[in-house]
Amino acid sequence: MRIGLLSDTHGWLDPRIRDHFAECDEIWHAGDIGSKVLTEELAEWKPLRAVHGNIDGMDLRKEFPEDQRFMLGGVRVRMTHIGGRPPRYDRNVIEGLRADPPDLFICGHSHICSVQFDPKLDLLYMNPGAAGRHGWHKVRTVLRFTLELGKIKDLEVIELGPRSTLDPTRDRGIPSG
Template identity: 55%
Template sequence: MKIGLLSDTHGWMDPSIFDHFKICDEVWHAGDIGDPKLLPTFAAFKVFRAVHGNIDAQAVRLVYPSFQSFNCEGITIWMVHIGGAPPLYTAEIRAKLKQTQPAILVCGHSHILRIMRDKKHPPLLYLNPGAAGQQGHHSVRTLLRFEINNTKIGNMEVIELGSRVLPNALEREPDPT
């Protein structure tokens, strides 16, 4: 199973995302989708799983929950927009980890690309794909692509989409001096 993972599009979709994810079986979005007009585009493209983020309007929140737990290729996946990062998880995630543990925890929100094992909860793999949109403090827009095969996670790829600030966004007022 090939997975394409993104987050924090904030209502803007780089068309190259569809090229990068064309070989994927599923696309997962870790919140802050932004414009609900993007939802049909995702749904028509691939199997699409998502959670809503803190900037998502009611139209997105009605379709996607704040937290998802699901199985993929025999492993448990948790996906949430704001979950913290190892070892500083949110209270909600810490409470859930006391009860059970997923193989993969997917979070968004920070706009910081991060792939790491949680040493306190091995073998939990923490994934944050960074941000694919133009809004935020990140400098490079990123995605993740990976495989889950018979409970094994592998072929992790970081995809850089380029600068957060696109060339036409750099237009400025002329310098009066």
């Protein structure tokens, strides 16, 4: 299974993401979606799994949980928006990670792209960074990877460009609401 992973779109979807995720089997969004229109667009491209983030309204909170746990391609996955990072996980997730560690722990929120193995919990941590225009991040990023026979492989960090150099007349994306 080929996965396209993004987070922190804050209601804006770079149209180039569609090309980057064209060969993916599913799209996962790690919260701070920002717009129902955005999730509808993503779901038209590929099957969508998502969690809501702290800026998401009730419409998105009703549709997407705060936390998702599932198995795909032989990999146990947990995805939430606010999760911290190794070894400083958020207090709301650390006990669950210790009690039942997934193979892959995904979160967003920080706007910092990071992938690292946590040897203490024996899990791979992924944060795709921010794909949207809002926030203090300098470069917009998404991740692409494969889940196969219990392995996470072929990981790619895709840089969408600097957040500060977007041309509003050209880079319209999908507007919120």
